[in-house]
Amino acid sequence: MTTYSPAEAAEQSGFSIDTLRYYEREGILPRIERTAGGRRVYSDGDLWMLGFLRCLRDTGMSIEQLRRYGEMSRDDNTMPERVALLEEHADSIRARITELNAILTRVEEKTDWYRGELRRTSDAAS
Amino acid sequence: MTTYSPAEAAEQSGFSIDTLRYYEREGILPRIERTAGGRRVYSDGDLWMLGFLRCLRDTGMSIEQLRRYGEMSRDDNTMPERVALLEEHADSIRARITELNAILTRVEEKTDWYRGELRRTSDAAS
DNA sequence: GTCGGAGCTGGAGCCTGCTCCAGGTGAGCT
DNA sequence: AGCTCACCTGGAGCAGGCTCCAGCTCCGAC
Numbered sequence: 001m002t003t004y005s006p007a008e009a010a011e012q013s014g015f016s017i018d019t020l021r022y023y024e025r026e027g028i029l030p031r032i033e034r035t036a037g038g039r040r041v042y043s044d045g046d047l048w049m050l051g052f053l054r055c056l057r058d059t060g061m062s063i064e065q066l067r068r069y070g071e072m073s074r075d076d077n078t079m080p081e082r083v084a085l086l087e088e089h090a091d092s093i094r095a096r097i098t099e100l101n102a103i104l105t106r107v108e109e110k111t112d113w114y115r116g117e118l119r120r121t122s123d124a125a126s
Numbered sequence: 127m128t129t130y131s132p133a134e135a136a137e138q139s140g141f142s143i144d145t146l147r148y149y150e151r152e153g154i155l156p157r158i159e160r161t162a163g164g165r166r167v168y169s170d171g172d173l174w175m176l177g178f179l180r181c182l183r184d185t186g187m188s189i190e191q192l193r194r195y196g197e198m199s200r201d202d203n204t205m206p207e208r209v210a211l212l213e214e215h216a217d218s219i220r221a222r223i224t225e226l227n228a229i230l231t232r233v234e235e236k237t238d239w240y241r242g243e244l245r246r247t248s249d250a251a252s
Numbered sequence: 253g254t255c256g257g258a259g260c261t262g263g264a265g266c267c268t269g270c271t272c273c274a275g276g277t278g279a280g281c282t
Numbered sequence: 283a284g285c286t287c288a289c290c291t292g293g294a295g296c297a298g299g300c301t302c303c304a305g306c307t308c309c310g311a312c
Contacts, residue, residue, distance in 0.1 A: 006289065017289085018271055037278040039289055052236065055229045063269065079240050086237045093230045097223055103181045104219045110178065111212045114205050132259065143259085144301055163308045165259055189299065 002044055003033075009042040013050035020050075026063065028053065028070040049073065059093050128170055129159075135168040139176035146176075152189065154179065154196035175199065185219050 010017045020040075023029045029049065032040045042050075049070075056066060069085055072078035136143045146166075149155045155175065158166045168176075175196075182192060195211055198204035 016271075019269085021290090022270065035278085037289090038291095039278075052232075055232055059226060059229050059233075079244050083237055083240045083244070086233055086240070090230060090233050090237065093226055093233065097226050097230070100185060100219055100223050100226070103185050104216060104223070106178075106181055107185075107212055107216050107219065111209055111216065114209045114212070118205050118209070142301075145299085147260090148300065161308090163259090164261095165308075 004042040004047060006040050006042070009047060009050065012047055014054055015050065023053070023066075026067055028063070028066045030070070030074055056089065059089070060096070061089055065089075130168040130173060132166050132168070135173060135176065138173055140180055141176065149179070149192075152193055154189070154192045156196070156200055182215065185215070186222070187215060191215075
C-alpha cells in the first residue's frame with residue numbers, strides 16, 4: 001500500500017500543502033497518519049478522498065458542507081445521509097448547468113448582435 | 127421612457143442597493159443620473175446593462191473584468207474588444223459546463239456505489 | 253411644518269477560503 | 283557532525299466581493 005508525503009499528496013490532489021493542513025484542522029480530512037517524527041503520511045485512501053473532495057469543492061460545495069461530508073465519512077452508519085447530501089449536491093450541479101447554458105445563449109446572442117453592429121458600421125463607412 | 131428608483135433597480139436586477147452603489151463607484155456602471163436632490167434615477171438602459179452584468183457575474187466574471195467591460199461600454203470604438211472579451215467568457219462558460227458534467231457523472235457514480243453498499247449491508251442483515 | 257421613510261457619502265467591517273510567516277524539528281547526504 | 287530541506291505548529295494576514303453604519307438630506311403625506 002503506497003504512502004505519500006505532504007508534497008506528493010498536494011501534487012496529486014491539486015490542493016496546496018497549506019490547504020491540506022487547513023482541511024485536516026477543519027475536520028474535513030481525518031487525522032492523517034504520522035511518522036515517528038511527526039510528519040504526515042497520506043495513504044491511498046486519503047488520496048482517494050482528496051480526489052473526491054476536489055470534485056465537490058470544484059463544483060461549489062462550501063467548506064462547511066465539505067466538513068459535514070468529511071465527518072460523516074468517518075462513521076459507517078451515515079451512508080444514507082451521505083447519499084442524501086450527494087444527491088442534493090448533484091441537483092445543485094444540474095441546476096447550475098442549466099443556468100450556465102441559459103446564460104451562455106444570452107452571451108452568444110449579445111456577441112452576435114455586436115458583430116451585426118460592427119458589420120453595419122463598416123458597411124456604412126465603405 | 128421609464129425610470130427607476132434605487133430600490134426598483136435593485137429589485138429588478140437582483141443586486142442590492144449597496145452593490146449598485148459599489149458597482150458605480152468601481153466604474154462598472156456609468157455615473158447614474160440624479161434628481162435635483164441628488165437621488166439616483168436608473169434608466170431602462172441602465173436596467174438592461176444591469177441584467178447583462180448579472181449574467182456575467184453569475185457566470186463567474188470577476189469584478190475586475192466587469193469593470194473593463196463596463197468601461198468599454200462607454201466607448202463605441204471598443205466593440206471589437208467587447209466581442210473578444212465576451213467570446214473569451216463564453217469559452218470559459220463552455221469549459222465550465224464540460225467540467226461540471228464530468229464531475230456530475232462522478233458524483234452520481236459515487237452515489238450509486240453508496241446505494242449498492244447500503245443494499246448489500248441490509249441484505250446481509252436479513 | 254413636521255414626520256417618516258428612502259437615499260446620500262465615505263469609510264469601516266465582514267465572510268469565505270485560503271496563504272503566509274516565524275521559529276523550531278526530523279532526516280537523509282557527505 | 284554539519285548541511286540542507288521538507289515539514290511541523292499556531293496564529294496572523296490577505297483578496298475578493300460585498301455589506302453595514304453614522305450622520306445627514308430629501309421629499310411626499312398628513
